[in-house]
Amino acid sequence: MRRLFPMAVPMVMLLVACTAPSSQPTTGGSTPASSSAGVTAEPSGTPSSTTASAPTADDGPTAGDDEPGRFSYRCTSLDASPEVQLSSLAEVWAANNYTRMDSCEVTFAGDEPFLPTPREAEAISTAASQGAAAEDGLATMVDVLRLCTRISDETGPGGFEEASHGTLLAAAAFCPDAPQGNIIAAWAQGTRVGDGSHLVGESVEPGEVQLLKPGASASECSWSLTAPDGSVVASGGVPEAGKNVELETGQNFTSDKCGIWGKM
Numbered sequence: 001m002r003r004l005f006p007m008a009v010p011m012v013m014l015l016v017a018c019t020a021p022s023s024q025p026t027t028g029g030s031t032p033a034s035s036s037a038g039v040t041a042e043p044s045g046t047p048s049s050t051t052a053s054a055p056t057a058d059d060g061p062t063a064g065d066d067e068p069g070r071f072s073y074r075c076t077s078l079d080a081s082p083e084v085q086l087s088s089l090a091e092v093w094a095a096n097n098y099t100r101m102d103s104c105e106v107t108f109a110g111d112e113p114f115l116p117t118p119r120e121a122e123a124i125s126t127a128a129s130q131g132a133a134a135e136d137g138l139a140t141m142v143d144v145l146r147l148c149t150r151i152s153d154e155t156g157p158g159g160f161e162e163a164s165h166g167t168l169l170a171a172a173a174f175c176p177d178a179p180q181g182n183i184i185a186a187w188a189q190g191t192r193v194g195d196g197s198h199l200v201g202e203s204v205e206p207g208e209v210q211l212l213k214p215g216a217s218a219s220e221c222s223w224s225l226t227a228p229d230g231s232v233v234a235s236g237g238v239p240e241a242g243k244n245v246e247l248e249t250g251q252n253f254t255s256d257k258c259g260i261w262g263k264m
Contacts, residue, residue, distance in 0.1 A: 066090070066175075067110075067117075071145055075104040092149050093179055103158060104149040106142045114138040119174065127170035143167050148175035153183050153192065153213075153260055160187040161194030161260070165203055192262040194255070201249035207263060211241035215259035223255040 068088040075084050075092060077100045086092050092104060108114055116124055116137055123144050124137045146158060148171055153160045160168060160183070172188035175181065186192040190205040195215070198204040214221070224235035228250045234240075238258070247253055255261060 066145065066148075070108070070110045071142075072107045072109040073104045073145075073149060074107075075149065076102045078102045089145065089148055089175060089178070098179070099151060101149070101151055104146060106145045106149070108138055108142065114141075116141065123170040123174045126173060127164070127166040140167070140170075144170045144174055147171035147184060148178050150180055150184070152180060153187065153194075160184065160192070161196075163187070165190075186262065192260060193253075194260050195258055196255065198253045198255075200247045200251045200253055204247065204253055204261075205263070206247050206249045208244035208246055209253075209261045209263055210244050211238065211258055211260070212262045212264075213260040214238065215257060217257040218259055221256070221258035223253070223258055226252045226254070228252075 066089040068091070071088070073086040073088075073092050075086060075095070077083075077097055079100055081097050081100065084095060084097070086095065086104075087109075092098065092101075095101070114137070120141050121137075124140045127140045127144060128136065143163070144167060147160065147163055147167065150159060163171075165188070168184065168188040172181070172184045176185070178184065183192070190198075190203055192212070193204045193209075200206050211218075211221075218238055221238045221241060222235070223237075223241060223245075225233045225245060225247065227233055233251060234245060241258060241261075244264075245253075
């Protein structure tokens with residue numbers, strides 16, 4: 001036992017020496033660890049906040065501006081398919097039978113009273129430049145969204161031909177990413193028009209137009225182009241409508257039972 005005692009003392013001191021340094025680094029290491037955790041949390045928060053704010057930037061409107069569940073879309077089909085109930089423009093556009101849809105009835109499904117989002121307020125302002133009361137604003141927004149569900153300019157009631165110029169402009173701005181966005185834009189810009197009376201330079205662009213899609217009663221089609229003083233510049237029916245008709249600013253272009261006119 002006396003021989004082992006001198007060896008035990010150095011071993012105990014060695015263990016104490018090893019223990020002291022190891023505890024010191026551990027204490028010192030805890031600071032970097034917590035610092036590292038703080039650094040990790042901070043960057044992860046920064047990108048997420050950046051990503052969240054990106055959609056609210058002044059980008060062009062997309063289907064994402066139509067919040068799911070805010071409006072309800074009851075859509076009918078051209079064939080015998082049953083009606084479908086959808087909750088957003090994105091769902092309408094992604095529907096399997098979208099190209100066979102006739103029209104969609106749009107109703108507000110959000111919390112009452114209707115308070116337009118910034119995008120909706122902009123669309124309402126564009127469609128009704130004189131301003132609108134809350135209930136009128138909702139009706140205007142419903143019209144805009146209904147146009148955004150349209151497949152083409154020739155199917156179903158309440159199409160582009162019946163819409164006001166302001167509503168067309170609002171729809172073109174609100175849903176440019178719609179599958180038929182280029183058609184909406186053409187009607188809004190006046191490069192496509194339907195039957196009715198159109199002042200060249202306002203509801204229809206000047207330039208050459210022709211009958212693109214004859215209507216159901218095209219056999220009875222008649223059209224005329226008059227100068228500002230009322231004198232007839234040109235007129236005709238379907239045969240002449242198939243050729244280019246030159247429209248000049250200030251003239252009045254009138255079409256009856258012809259169909260859809262536009263630039264080639």
